[in-house]
Amino acid sequence: MYDCAKKRGSSQLAMAVPHLITLIVLIFLSETPLISSSYASFSSPPFGLKLGSSLSVADFLISPNAIYTAGFYSVGENAYCFSIWFTKPLADGSLTILWMANRDLPVNGRFSKLSLLKTGNLVLKDAYQRLPIWTTNTRDSKASAYLKLNNSGNLCLRNKDGEILWQSFDTPTDTLLPNQPLTKDAPLVSSRSVSNYSSGFYKLFFDNDNVVRLVYSDSKLTGIFWPNPELRAWESGRNTYGSRRIGIMDSSGRFISTDDLVFNTSDAGDGIQPLRRLTMDVDGNFRAYSLDETRGIWRVTWQALSETCKIHGSCGENSTCSNDPVYGRKCTCLPNHTMINRTDWSYGCKPEFKPTLCGNGDDQFLHLPHSDFWGYDTRYMPNTTLNECKQECRKICNCKGFQFKYDWNKGFSICYPKFLLVNGLRSSNFNGSIYLKLPKDTIPIPSKNNHLNCSSKPTIQLDRTYDINHQNESTEFLMRIITCVFGAIEIIFITYFFYGTHAHTTTTTQGYNLQVASGFKRFSYAQLKKASRNFRNEIGRGGGGVVYKGVLNDNRIVAIKRLNESSNKQGEAELLAEVTTLGKLNHMNLIEMWGYCAEGKHRLLVYEFMDNGSLAMNLNSSTLNWDQRFEIALGTAKGLAYLHEECLEWVLHCDVKPHNILLDSNYRPKVGDFGLSKLLDRDGGRDLEFTRARGTRGYMAPEWYFVNLPITSKVDVYSYGVVMLEMVTGRSPTCGGLEGRMDRWVADKMGGENDGWVKGIVDSKVVGEYDVRRMEILIKVALRCCDEDKDLRPTMSQVVDMLLHVE
Numbered sequence: 001m002y003d004c005a006k007k008r009g010s011s012q013l014a015m016a017v018p019h020l021i022t023l024i025v026l027i028f029l030s031e032t033p034l035i036s037s038s039y040a041s042f043s044s045p046p047f048g049l050k051l052g053s054s055l056s057v058a059d060f061l062i063s064p065n066a067i068y069t070a071g072f073y074s075v076g077e078n079a080y081c082f083s084i085w086f087t088k089p090l091a092d093g094s095l096t097i098l099w100m101a102n103r104d105l106p107v108n109g110r111f112s113k114l115s116l117l118k119t120g121n122l123v124l125k126d127a128y129q130r131l132p133i134w135t136t137n138t139r140d141s142k143a144s145a146y147l148k149l150n151n152s153g154n155l156c157l158r159n160k161d162g163e164i165l166w167q168s169f170d171t172p173t174d175t176l177l178p179n180q181p182l183t184k185d186a187p188l189v190s191s192r193s194v195s196n197y198s199s200g201f202y203k204l205f206f207d208n209d210n211v212v213r214l215v216y217s218d219s220k221l222t223g224i225f226w227p228n229p230e231l232r233a234w235e236s237g238r239n240t241y242g243s244r245r246i247g248i249m250d251s252s253g254r255f256i257s258t259d260d261l262v263f264n265t266s267d268a269g270d271g272i273q274p275l276r277r278l279t280m281d282v283d284g285n286f287r288a289y290s291l292d293e294t295r296g297i298w299r300v301t302w303q304a305l306s307e308t309c310k311i312h313g314s315c316g317e318n319s320t321c322s323n324d325p326v327y328g329r330k331c332t333c334l335p336n337h338t339m340i341n342r343t344d345w346s347y348g349c350k351p352e353f354k355p356t357l358c359g360n361g362d363d364q365f366l367h368l369p370h371s372d373f374w375g376y377d378t379r380y381m382p383n384t385t386l387n388e389c390k391q392e393c394r395k396i397c398n399c400k401g402f403q404f405k406y407d408w409n410k411g412f413s414i415c416y417p418k419f420l421l422v423n424g425l426r427s428s429n430f431n432g433s434i435y436l437k438l439p440k441d442t443i444p445i446p447s448k449n450n451h452l453n454c455s456s457k458p459t460i461q462l463d464r465t466y467d468i469n470h471q472n473e474s475t476e477f478l479m480r481i482i483t484c485v486f487g488a489i490e491i492i493f494i495t496y497f498f499y500g501t502h503a504h505t506t507t508t509t510q511g512y513n514l515q516v517a518s519g520f521k522r523f524s525y526a527q528l529k530k531a532s533r534n535f536r537n538e539i540g541r542g543g544g545g546v547v548y549k550g551v552l553n554d555n556r557i558v559a560i561k562r563l564n565e566s567s568n569k570q571g572e573a574e575l576l577a578e579v580t581t582l583g584k585l586n587h588m589n590l591i592e593m594w595g596y597c598a599e600g601k602h603r604l605l606v607y608e609f610m611d612n613g614s615l616a617m618n619l620n621s622s623t624l625n626w627d628q629r630f631e632i633a634l635g636t637a638k639g640l641a642y643l644h645e646e647c648l649e650w651v652l653h654c655d656v657k658p659h660n661i662l663l664d665s666n667y668r669p670k671v672g673d674f675g676l677s678k679l680l681d682r683d684g685g686r687d688l689e690f691t692r693a694r695g696t697r698g699y700m701a702p703e704w705y706f707v708n709l710p711i712t713s714k715v716d717v718y719s720y721g722v723v724m725l726e727m728v729t730g731r732s733p734t735c736g737g738l739e740g741r742m743d744r745w746v747a748d749k750m751g752g753e754n755d756g757w758v759k760g761i762v763d764s765k766v767v768g769e770y771d772v773r774r775m776e777i778l779i780k781v782a783l784r785c786c787d788e789d790k791d792l793r794p795t796m797s798q799v800v801d802m803l804l805h806v807e
């Protein structure tokens with residue numbers, strides 16, 4: 001059960017200490033289930049430290065409510081940091097570290113001490129070293145100071161008048177607890193990696209203009225990436241006048257700061273108050289977490305960035321980041337580049353070619369569509385042609401490539417030659433291209449995709465060496481036995497006390513391979529019944545259920561889809577697995593799923609509410625003008641392209657129709673009901689799990705009717721084409737008269753060679769001008785989408801490309 005054979009040498013002590021602490025705390029808890037506050041008056045471990053006493057590596061302090069523990073935490077072989085953590089380990093046995101005194105300078109496992117000197121100074125000394133590794137630099141004139149860990153997780157040094165001489169809340173490392181302020185003097189700094197707690201690359205801080213920002217900085221580069229650096233502070237809803245510079249989250253999950261950064265965690269105000277923390281994570285995101293006590297895991301309840309590729313530095317130099325709903329994000333080296341360190345993307349990729357000598361002038365350029373590298377431009381060249389841009393980059397020695405982008409507002413293309421290729425992003429959402437400079441004659445070779453493997457935690461060797469190492473063989477053997485015995489006892493205790501009544505999974509990994517996106521949560525049936533006022537206001541039907549409008553406790557308006565009882569047979573776990581993946585998909589043209597409910601026979605899904613209903617509801621009124629129709633065509637294509645491509649054909653929609661294209665208050669489209677085809681009517685067993693003929697007559701691709709043809713993402717392309725034709729002509733494919741094939745009708749009309757054919761096709765009910773050229777392209781693209789042969793249909797991202805490049 002407790003495998004000790006793998007551990008060696010002095011690490012025995014390292015492994016034993018936190019476990020011993022847990023064990024002892026557990027014994028305390030078991031014998032005095034309610035530790036009364038009278039213990040607070042004790043000033044010797046484990047409740048406090050008085051003047052002139054010290055803590056050794058094996059000692060610890062616990063808070064009166066036993067939630068927090070302070071002590072020496074093992075960060076590597078014979079390396080310890082004085083830390084505060086949540087007493088109770090997670091389901092996988094790991095402890096959650098909240099604070100560290102000496103994260104960048106660990107101390108030896110033996111003879112290191114935290115001492116409260118007679119002068120009132122708190123010092124941390126490494127074994128046999130004269131100078132302290134860390135100190136609070138405090139003085140106590142009243143000779144009455146004592147150190148205590150309080151019920152909020154704050155380690156306080158006070159004198160007898162209650163005056164605070166020093167407190168850990170003033171010097172956070174990467175985590176804030178509820179009611180612990182973020183201040184201008186104390187930024188949060190991420191850890192270097194999941195297993196290395198020393199200071200890392202990301203920082204949350206108050207900038208000079210009083211705004212809370214996230215910045216990446218390593219030895220070479222530095223750059224702010226949140227809030228969006230392309231916007232002014234006020235455009236991101238921040239205010240620059242809060243010169244007090246303070247931000248704080250209360251215990252119910254509401255955060256507020258002087259720059260108007262305000263958010264509620266997804267479980268704010270639910271009544272029950274879980275343990276919470278705000279952490280500057282090693283992956284560069286700032287997140288709020290709540291402890292799920294029954295499962296022993298942290299749940300993300302808010303995060304600063306939902307598109308992880310917007311975080312700078314994540315993929316290193318010469319590599320691009322793309323979103324992946326399974327892995328979160330995926331790094332890929334540029335063509336003709338290889339990864340420098342196979343275990344760590346932050347090192348980036350190096351070229352496999354020798355750069356040409358400068359001024360040679362015959363470099364070639366490799367076109368990488370939908371790509372961007374942020375910042376590090378040598379110049380800004382508006383109104384430039386592609387050729388001029390290439391000439392410019394050939395001329396500049398350190399030009400590594402350039403971004404070329406058509407600006408719709410300005411009406412011309414812009415060229416940005418780059419001297420550094422960092423913060424790379426690849427997304428069908430992004431409408432610019434990168435042209436990579438390669439020496440003439442290089443044959444472009446795309447690099448293989450590599451997934452960032454977050455689960456492998458390398459074992460760590462501390463690079464500081466210690467001159468004292470007298471541990472002899474026999475004590476080592478003794479330690480090994482002690483570790484094994486205590487380890488076994490401890491496991492029994494943990495299991496008994498904390499998980500005895502719950503089946504728990506140990507496969508969950510805390511941290512960066514996040515299972516649940518921010519804002520996504522489980523609702524109770526009662527909550528949703530109340531929100532929808534007993535399912536009174538029906539706003540739509542189809543896709544396996546009825547949709548109702550509702551209002552949540554926090555006043556958010558939602559659409560609640562109640563799945564038909566007959567159409568779902570799967571259990572809660574199965575439903576959860578699928579909806580959490582759907583909840584993770586994040587795109588401006590996809591409806592956001594905010595949560596679900598699975599209780600008894602009830603299965604409900606909770607979505608954001610769209611003000612202007614579906615495209616179907618708006619098609620026949622004159623509310624949509626031609627520009628809006630074109631934008632709907634483009635937005636819908638982008639949403640589907642994201643589903644198909646960034647998700648690697650993971651989600652086929654299978655029911656694209658005007659009823660599933662929803663419109664927000666500005667008539668921008670979002671695709672809804674995706675992923676449901678997999679959720680509903682699963683007859684289990686066969687893997688190509690689509691029961692035949694799914695979707696809506698009139699919009700269904702021919703291959704649905706032929707048993708032998710495979711179902712691919714091209715079925716959605718076909719349906720999309722039909723919807724576009726419907727939008728342009730105003731004719732519905734579902735009512736007769738056209739024999740179901742609108743594309744033939746349109747193609748016939750097009751046959752006439754004269755230029756007036758567009759006029760004969762477009763919906764005469766829609767008033768207003770249209771751009772003939774744009775309409776022509778839209779119709780032609782839609783017709784290609786409706787091709788009988790699925791292989792002749794374009795992919796959704798090709799559709800996006802074609803619509804974007806109408807000139």
Ligand SMILES: *[C@@H]1O[C@H](CO)[C@@H](O)[C@H](O)[C@H]1NC(C)=O
Binds near residue numbers: 156167
């Ligand atoms: C812990 O200490 C902080 C700072 O002194 C104080 O604000 C907080 O109320 C204390 N918490 C408890 C539970 O005593």
Ligand SMILES: *[C@@H]1O[C@H](CO)[C@@H](O)[C@H](O)[C@H]1NC(C)=O
Binds near residue numbers: 254
């Ligand atoms: C957070 O919740 C409170 C109380 O429900 C509400 O007044 C406030 O507007 C919410 N804030 C945000 C940013 O949603």
Ligand SMILES: *[C@@H]1O[C@H](CO)[C@@H](O)[C@H](O)[C@H]1NC(C)=O
Binds near residue numbers: 340
């Ligand atoms: C890659 O990085 C890891 C951790 O940062 C380091 O231990 C390893 O030595 C590096 N490997 C190479 C080949 O540089």
Ligand SMILES: *[C@@H]1O[C@H](CO)[C@@H](O)[C@H](O)[C@H]1NC(C)=O
Binds near residue numbers: 317318347348349
């Ligand atoms: C990235 O590629 C450029 C050449 O395009 C090269 O000069 C640079 O050293 C590369 N970066 C790294 C980290 O190897």
Ligand SMILES: *[C@@H]1O[C@H](CO)[C@@H](O)[C@H](O)[C@H]1NC(C)=O
Binds near residue numbers: 410411
């Ligand atoms: C872009 O350049 C062309 C030719 O140099 C010029 O005719 C046109 O007016 C310019 N457009 C803008 C918006 O400046």
Ligand SMILES: *[C@@H]1O[C@H](CO)[C@@H](O)[C@H](O)[C@H]1NC(C)=O
Binds near residue numbers: 461
């Ligand atoms: C942790 O990271 C720091 C900074 O990069 C490095 O100096 C140190 O050697 C690492 N420690 C371990 C134990 O890998």
Ligand SMILES: *[C@@H]1O[C@H](CO)[C@@H](O)[C@H](O)[C@H]1NC(C)=O
Binds near residue numbers: 611623664665666
């Ligand atoms: C569309 O939404 C806007 C904003 O909510 C609203 O003013 C308008 O009346 C809506 N239009 C229709 C047709 O519902």
